Amino acid sequence: MLTPRHQALVMTLAGMTVGVAVFGAVLAVNGNPLAGDDTPAGIVNSQPAPSTPSRTNGLQPDSVQYSLQSFGSTSAPVTAEVPTGWKSSDDGTRPRFLDPTGVWQIRFDTRGSKQSPDKLVDNRLRSIDERDLKVISRDNGTLIYTYVDQTRGPRMGLSRWVSTDGGQSSAVEITVGGRPQDEAGLRAILQHATDTLRLSDTDNDNRPN
Structure with a gap:
């Protein structure tokens, strides 16, 4: 008991x-x-949803629409179609049209040159001072290249010199810039600007050498 x-x-x-x-x-x-999880009881501990990734497939030709722009000088006006929404603060002889994000651009130089497009390709190639410069092609007055920008990273440039006298001299330079993954879109923009480029008829030859 x-x-x-x-x-x-x-x-x-x-x-x-x-x-x-x-x-x-x-x-x-x-x-x-006591297992190291600070989540209060009854609340599911899930990882935050990742932010929407940036477009990685680059600028596509079918995503670009175009608008007519006028620039040049009073005595030698020029028109060409550039991507809609790209703006330039200058409508003179060297306008540069930028997209709203600042990633892509197209630039014109309507002053022309007495040198041939092929000669100007050579000159431009010698003047480029950029890291990891790589020439993609340099045919028919057009230079295509890539490089690495210190702040923006990998970049691609496409420069074309347009002749109106069978390649004896150059009337206009068109340069398009973006990223290497934008190559298809950049090529399309350069070609569209070339196809729609209209120069005034003038006998004045004030082009630099």
């Missing part, structure tokens, strides 16, 4: 056993708060 003291000890042990069982059930439901 248990003494009152023994009976009290048995009751205490029984209470501790029940308490451990209840605590174990709580851990099974809510997870172990």
